[in-house]
Amino acid sequence: MEIMRIVSEAKELDQAAVDHSATVMDSNPPFVATYKSLFSSRASMNHEAELLAVECDLPLVDLSRLNSKLEAKQCKQDIITAATEWGFFQIVNHGVSNSLLARLRRQQVKMFRQPFKKKVLDFSDDSYRWGTPTATSLKQLSWSEAYHIPVSSANKLARTSTNRCVIEEFSAAMAQLANQLVDTLAEGLGRDGTYIKENCTRNSCYLRLNHYPSCPLPGEVFGLVPHTDSDFLTILCQDTVCGLQLNKAGRWVTVKPNPNALIVNIGDLFQAWSNGLYKSVEHRVMSNPHLERFSVAYFVCPSKETLIQSSALPAIYRKFSFGEYRLQVQQDVRLTGHKVGLTRFLA
């Protein structure tokens, strides 16, 4: 009897393993089949120097110090210095609970485990994205998929009310955190954060859930190609799998995952608004041959009409609207394969 039970349990386990790999297989996008021509004409990115990176600890800011009369001033200064020197920093004691982050991650995993065809059909409005449709070489291909969606409609990602609550709760926590950072960073410029906060609303801020499936050709394809973010500020919650790298003075630096930290990076709009003081730094995600990776990014974006103007003189960049900036970026990517970014808007 006992033997029968063990045999039957083993069979069940085997089946579960088969089911799991089948789920993973038919949920991942068909990268190889779709980009076959790029793989067969492999003028790949296998340039050793381009892939080299050093490991480095990002500046780490303990946000609980903002609540201490004695330490708040120095804490704000640390944020301003990190934005000026690095454009990237980590925050701990940020007030977003581990339990909320874990619930969000569970839901994210479930959403990506759906069959690929269902993801494409259910999100035909362009909020589900994968690969790089404009890629003309392997170097331009991102081996990843993402749900990219305005915070105000992020709820439609969730099927159940519990899941909707997780997304709501997460977005609210991110908005609060973002406002706090915006205030501090604006203060560092002698400006007021109200303009940014009033123009970056639930309808214009974005949530991006990223999934990087394991990749059989890690030396040849990025998880996410090098880019800067076209927003004011990004708050990123990554997992424990390495992959994120940023460009510091021409060298690629690997960001060591810290499970207690969120990562903050300055986007192009803050660089322009701060007249180049805060740095929107190029970053990328390396693909991994064995492990999949997940991350969630919250983008502090304004409405299309919002004007971006530096208050410092002489201004490095001319005044432009966010809509104009987005259009230019899209056009450059379509025509040249990559984003040109702020240099298009020099005064």
Ligand SMILES: O=C(O)CCC(=O)C(=O)O
């Ligand atoms: O997944 C990551 O670590 C980075 C994601 C990212 O850079 C983005 O979504 O813009």
Ligand SMILES: [Fe+2]
């Ligand atoms: Fe990014």
